Amino acid sequence: MPVYMTEQQNAQRDTEALILQAAEKEFLEKGYSGAKTTTIAEAAGVTHAMFHYYFRTKDKLFEKIVADKLGKLMEMMFSAIGNSDLPLKERIVQGVERHFDFVAANPLLPRFIFNEVHNRPERLDGIKNNMISMATSLLDNLQSAIDKDASINKCRHADARMVLLDIISLNIFPFVAQPIVNVLLDSIDGNSGSLLEMRKKENVKTILEKLNIE
DSSP: OOHHHHHHHHHHHHHHHHHHHHHHHHHHHHHHHHHHHHHEEEEEOOOOOHHHHSSHHHHHHHHHHHHHHHHHHHHHHHHHTOOOSSSSHHHHHHHHHHHHHHHHHHHHHHHHHHHHHHOOTTTTHHHHHHHHHHHHHHHHHHHHHHHHHTTSSSSSSOOOHHHHHHHHHHHHHHHTHHHHHHHHHHOOOOOOHHHHHHHHHHHHHHHHHHTOOO
C-alpha cells in the first residue's frame, strides 16, 4: 500500500509539472489574455477536466507560475548578494552574473511581467506580496555590507536600492528590447550568444566601478 501511494504521488507530481511547463510556455508566448486552458491541457497531454482538478482556474495557474519564477529569482539573488560570508565584490559579481543567467534562461519573462502589470495593474499586488519580504531583507543586507566597506574606504558609499536597480536594469534591457538588440548584435557579429556573454561581463564591470571596487 505505501508503495502504491508513493507511485500515485509521483504520478501526480509529474502531471502537475507537465501542466506547469505547458502553461508557462503558453502564458509567456501569448500573455494571460491570449492563453487558453484547453491549449495548455492539450500540450500537457491531459484532459481539460484533469487540468481543472489540479489548478481549478486560469488565475490560480497564472499566480502559481509567476510566484514560482519570482521566488526562484529572489532566492538566487539572495544566495549571492545576501551571502554575508562572501566579500562584497564577490557578492556583486555573483549577483549580477546569476541574475543575468536567470533572465537569459527566461528571456520572455521580463516583457511578460511588464505587459501583465501594465494591462492589469492589480496584478502588481500579488507580485509585490510574493517579493516584498525577501527584497527588503536583501536590500538591508546589501546596504549593511556597503556601509561597512565604505567606512574603511574599501568601496564608494551607495544606496543599495540604486545598486539593485542598476543590476536589474542593465541585465534586463537586452532581453526586453530583444527584437531590436538581436538585429544590432547580428549586424555586428553573427554569434549573439558570445556578445551576450560580453554584455554580462560589462554589467559586472559597471556595477563594480559604480562602487569603486577593484
